[in-house]
Amino acid sequence: MSAVHAVKLVRAAGVRIGIDGDALTLDADAAPPSAVLDLLARHKARVIALLRPSGDGWSGEDWRAFFDERAGIAEFDGSLPRDQAEARAFAACVAEWLNRNPVRSPPGRCHGCGAGEHGHDPLLPFSTEPTGHAWLHARCWPSWHASRKAEAIAALSTFEIHETGTSP
Numbered sequence: 701m702s703a704v705h706a707v708k709l710v711r712a713a714g715v716r717i718g719i720d721g722d723a724l725t726l727d728a729d730a731a732p733p734s735a736v737l738d739l740l741a742r743h744k745a746r747v748i749a750l751l752r753p754s755g756d757g758w759s760g761e762d763w764r765a766f767f768d769e770r771a772g773i774a775e776f777d778g779s780l781p782r783d784q785a786e787a788r789a790f791a792a793c794v795a796e797w798l799n800r801n802p803v804r805s806p807p808g809r810c811h812g813c814g815a816g817e818h819g820h821d822p823l824l825p826f827s828t829e830p831t832g833h834a835w836l837h838a839r840c841w842p843s844w845h846a847s848r849k850a851e852a853i854a855a856l857s858t859f860e861i862h863e864t865g866t867s868p
């Protein structure tokens with residue numbers, strides 16, 4: 701079972717789940733069924749990962765809401781089939797993740813290979829992110845950008861958001 705599904709079941713049982721630092725907090729008007737508590741215990745680490753805001757200020761739930769909103773817009777306003785709408789939403793998530801997790805590097809040294817500037821090989825201020833520059837040689841940029849993208853995809857997958865959509 702996915703952490704997202706577990707959270708849904710727990711909430712459906714009337715339990716309010718919160719995050720306090722690294723811990724889960726539970727609140728309910730009546731004692732929740734033990735099956736629900738077992739479920740939470742089994743998925744605890746992933747539930748925390750899903751609900752806790754990360755360094756960029758968004759929790760996994762925020763990312764999923766963003767994905768769903770983008771997919772809905774593409775599907776209903778853009779009249780795209782669901783799979784294409786999800787692919788577009790995923791690309792929007794990757795772009796948003798890069799914006800929210802910017803890399804800035806000091807000028808004078810390539811953020812890719814670590815070497816300095818040479819006359820024939822100047823350092824350029826790349827900013828796919830509007831929030832800052834990373835200084836790189838032109839030839840070092842493609843692999844650096846690919847690794848940044850892979851980082852975004854890995855981060856999104858911990859929230860169960862994938863190129864093929866969200867797992868249930």
Ligand SMILES: [Zn+2]
Pocket residue numbers: 810811812813814815836837840
């Ligand atoms: Zn370089």
